[in-house]
Amino acid sequence: MKQTxxxxxxxxxxFPPHFETEAPEDVLAWQTEKVKAGRTAADECRFATPDEISAIVQKFVPNA
Structure with missing residues (x-):
């Protein structure tokens, strides 16, 4: 009998259940700090420049 x-x-x-895979406190603190820094930068309208975006695309997309 085949089980589906x-x-x-x-x-x-x-949002998987949190078992043994929950991040340690230091990782959670680092993530929280990075999110706060990103929100601050966004509030100050500091976004990636076209040159920065182009560099990232060229790094990860072949023949871009």
């Missing part, structure tokens, strides 16, 4: 698995819900895929 129940499809995962969007919430299960996006």
């Amino acid at each position: 698995q129940k499809p995962l819900s969007f919430d299960d895929v996006t």
Whole structure:
């Protein structure tokens, strides 16, 4: 008899249960600091320049 698995819900895929994979406190603190810095930069309208975006695309997209 073939068992079919129940499809995962969007919430299960996006927000999996927190078991042993929860990040350590130092990682969570680092993430929080990076998010705060990003929000501050966005509030000050400091975004990537076209040259910065081009450099990133060329780094990851072949023949870009």
